[in-house]
């Protein structure tokens with residue numbers, strides 16, 4: 001599997017992973033490769049949620065001539081292979097941590113931005129502008145240890161009082177009798193708004209919107225070379241090139257090794273893995289106590305997440321391998337399966353129909369970042385958005401818009417995630433060692449009572 005920390009190119013037109021989402025999709029011809037030399041006002045690199053939304057806004061609102069270069073096909077990266085949780089947040093800091101780090105006012109401003117992103121996706125799905133199988137809302141954060149119940153109460157109080165939320169704390173008995181009977185959960189915090197979608201259909205919907213707005217999309221067109229001359233950037237693909245004054249890098253967790261100095265050493269790509277079971281029988285659903293189609297995440301340092309899909313299958317995800325070449329080793333699926341069975345013993349031995357992994361981009365300060373190189377710098381004209389830490393489905397749509405606004409010289413909200421560039425990891429060469437150590441600590445922490 002492509003490994004962004006080791007490989008200098010993401011490959012070219014590799015098929016979508018054999019995910020449940022891709023299995024639901026009719027294979028089409030896809031977007032053609034760039035086969036000539038051309039110019040544009042703006043080039044967007046990467047056709048995930050971020051790049052596609054940036055392209056749409058640039059074409060629609062700013063009448064820019066936009067070219068999107070994607071190594072494979074739209075949604076091939078994280079955007080077409082995630083779990084499809086539409087949440088109000090990004091990065092790894094919730095409202096309580098944002099408040100502790102930045103104070104209440106700034107935390108509220110950050111949260112407003114996350115909420116705006118959530119509402120944009122929700123509106124698109126509800127209006128049916130993008131048919132992506134939006135499921136009924138209901139997001140459960142599960143306490144895997146009793147001490148998290150007090151944390152939930154603190155979160156509920158803060159969010160309901162100061163952030164306009166209507167969260168509900170559930171005891172273990174309430175959770176098990178009325179919502180879902182996860183045997184590992186001591187209680188839950190319920191957000192009644194968040195919901196699940198088919199992430200690949202969402203990505204393909206975004207690509208249609210970008211195209212309809214006037215952007216030109218190329219698939220099978222990895223950027224392999226980058227030259228700068230007289231304020232212009234010339235991006236080389238296997239069969240063509242684009243020259244433009246402005247370049248938006250939207251490659252996020254799939255950014256290849258040494259791709260651009262603005263990003264080198266500033267992201268830790270981390271594998272998240274997912275399995276999807278065969279459809280549950282009515283008896284199994286009852287035994288697991290599932291009411292509705294919940295989307296669920298726990299409080300572990302090494303989190304597990306799951307959701308019941310519209311056709312009754314259970315999607316279950318969590319930490320994957322550290323290196324790309326180990327991603328498909330059966331022991332990682334086995335580890336997920338045994339976690340699933342600890343939560344739902346009734347599903348012991350259930351068949352797994354799909355398994356896949358993807359690279360999320362972790363930032364050093366647990367925040368996503370948007371950044372534009374200063375006008376008088378060597379990299380003038382280049383901007384990026386990255387580091388969503390595995391929580392970017394909703395935020396990326398707004399991040400794309402903000403990236404477009406930034407590139408067009410418009411002001412964007414003054415928030416910590418927009419104020420500073422991604423910080424460089426200390427001893428960046430040893431990021432994987434740090435990750436391994438974190439996993440050891442996380443395992444110990446998750447078993448501690």
Ligand SMILES: Cc1cc2nc3c(=O)[nH]c(=O)nc-3n(C[C@H](O)[C@H](O)[C@H](O)COP(=O)(O)OP(=O)(O)OC[C@H]3O[C@@H](n4cnc5c(N)ncnc54)[C@H](O)[C@@H]3O)c2cc1C
Nearest residue numbers: 046048049050071077078079082083084085223358392393
């Ligand atoms: C298993 C998994 C589960 C997740 N679940 C959730 C979830 O439930 N909810 C949530 O909020 N977030 C989730 N995420 C995170 C979420 O999917 C991402 O934050 C989001 O999709 C990022 O979108 P993006 O457009 O920024 O990047 P991506 O979608 O990764 O797009 C980057 C694109 O850049 C392309 N590219 C890279 N290099 C080049 C190059 N040199 N030239 C041209 N193109 C290039 C890649 O091919 C790729 O298509 C999950 C991620 C994973 C992996």
